[in-house]
Amino acid sequence: MSMSAQIHYELYTRKGRTDDWSLELATEDRGQAVTTAETMMAQGKAIGVKVTKETLNSESREFQTINILTLGEQSSGKKKKAREHIEPLCMAPQDLYTSHARDRIGRLLEGWLSANGITPFELLHRADLAELLESSGTELQHAVQKIAVPEAQARGTGVHEFVRSFQSLADRSIQRLIKDARQKAFPNLATESFADAAQRICHHPERGYLLGCAVANAMALAKSRREKIQSLLVLASSAPAAGPPRALALGVIEQALSEQLASRTGLEDLFGAGHDLGARLAIMTRLAFHKNVEALMKIEPRMAKAMPDFNATCNDLAKWLATEDFLDVRTALAKNVMAELVGQRRLRPGDPAGEIEIIRVLAMALTAGAGDTILPEDIQEAFTLRSRMLVTADFIEDYLKPSRFAFDDAMSMIYLVENVIGAANKRQAARYLSAGVASMRFENEFRFSVETARARLQSLAKLHRSLSRCGLAPEDAKPIQAKIAAVATQTESEAKLIQQLARAQKAPVQRLILLLEMAIGEAAPLGPVSEKAATEALKLARQDDLRSELVKNPDQTALVRTLLQQVTRAAA
Secondary structure: OOOOOOEEEEEEEEOOOOOOOEEEEEEOOHHHHHHHHHHHHHOOOOOEEEEEEEEEOOOOOOEEEEEEEEEEOOOOOOOOOOOOOOOOOOOOHHHHHOHHHHHHHHHHOHHHHHHHOOOHHHHHHOHHHHHHHHOOOOHHHHHHHHHHHHHHHHHOOOHHHHHHHHHHHHHHHHHHHHHHHHOOOOOOOOOOOHHHHHHHOOOOOOHHHHHHHHHHHHHOOOOOHHHHHHHHHHHHHOOOOOHHHHHHHHHHHHHHHHHHHHOOOOOHHHHOOOOOHHHHHHHHHHHHOHHHHHHHHHHOHHHHHHOOOOOHHHHHHHHHHOOOOOHHHHHHHHHHHHHHHOOOOOOOOOOHHHHHHHHHHHHHHHHHHOOOOOOHHHHHHHHHHHHHHHOOHHHHHHHHOOOOOHHHHHHHHHHHHHHOOOHHHHHHHHHHHHHHHOOHHHHHHHHOOOOOHHHHHHHHHHHHHHHHHOOOOHHHHHHHHHHHHHHHHHHHHHHOHHHHHHHOOOOHHHHHHHHHHHHOOOOOOOOHHHHHHHHHHHHHHOOHHHHHHHHHOHHHHHHHHHHHHHHHHHHO
């Protein structure tokens, strides 16, 4: 499954038993959709409600629907497509300025907007851009057709009727914008301060439209995205100090700013050159959840190291996003990050180990901001999908390529298991790990290594312990641990290490400590070798000369007692 930055929730209702589903609400706020549905049922305003999560597929540009709530009477018999109101969602030019409408315009004109380096906000508030679109030939016509066909199918009416309706709406909107520009209906921020303009039109019925046009025209001189964002931040700094005028001013800035940051392309200009996708996502996450990520960076050196430095514009932007004024901007950034996470592009091309590390860091950072603009379950879903890319044959081959030893391969795979999310992904990683541990290369490396038997058993013990902590299900981990224990048995048997320790010329206490460390899984993996070591250790512990030596060495006595207690608990 592939998701895009566009996720919203739709509430459908049935008012009577003979009624079809009608779209009641479309919102980006999951809680609002669910609460509204429950309230309508409680107040008897509907006999059935359902809330769906609509996720845009970035490849097909189609929405995938998941029901997240159903209450009351649902439609019976053959399942029908949900029917919206008979009228198009947008009837007048003013309807095009809502968040939902701007989002749809962005999708319908994505190619044209990208080619001209602009956003829907700029298009809707600048007469010169509206004229440019009108004169572009087929761009506007194709956009009208793309929206008319699904709208007509959803309502069971003719396509031509909706083509005429949407074409008329586009023509009226363009002519209105051009007319208002010629009549100088918008504030001119070159001759009037932003604060004064907001104060003056604060109570005008179309105050958002008028001030939006003023802001868009003030941005027109900016050539790059960074310059546009800088100009918006300058305007925000000069907004009225309080009250409705400030809310109006910052609300308009937030619309423009969120669209500048919502695009999945073109942000290189803001962040600076030389960043791969992983670094860009790290910057965006740091911007979206600035306070939380900064706090985390102070206690997590790994995160501090992975986070790229901010440039001056990002620093200014972060200060604004740390306030409560620009929640929609944080939402736009977070959605952009989530969209890229579930995409197919590598975050660190050519660096699989770095890919795992940046995914780990992003997971920590996004989780730190969960509940603000994105839900924890959406984060879980996104990283589960991203983890799927880490357990493909191609990625594993690339990831293990630098390694020379089977042991290093196994430890690398355990690190991968620790960092992938989702039971299926962990199980797939376990298959690669199991195949490596079961190979003759792994077995021969430990049986015939130039290292001492003790060092080899310590390495196997480390591997065995790591498997217990990496998050694998017991049914996946135990067979691998059993194979490690079997290799340890062969290694110890051929070297006769325990027999040598039991009869060595070393002091009894030293021999006992070495055997006890093997018995508890520190110096040998748990299994036949550790059990054999425990048996020999308990025999040695009963000898009189050992007890005499322990009396003379109180420090060693405490250590031996602790190890013996661990062996006893393990045997219980």
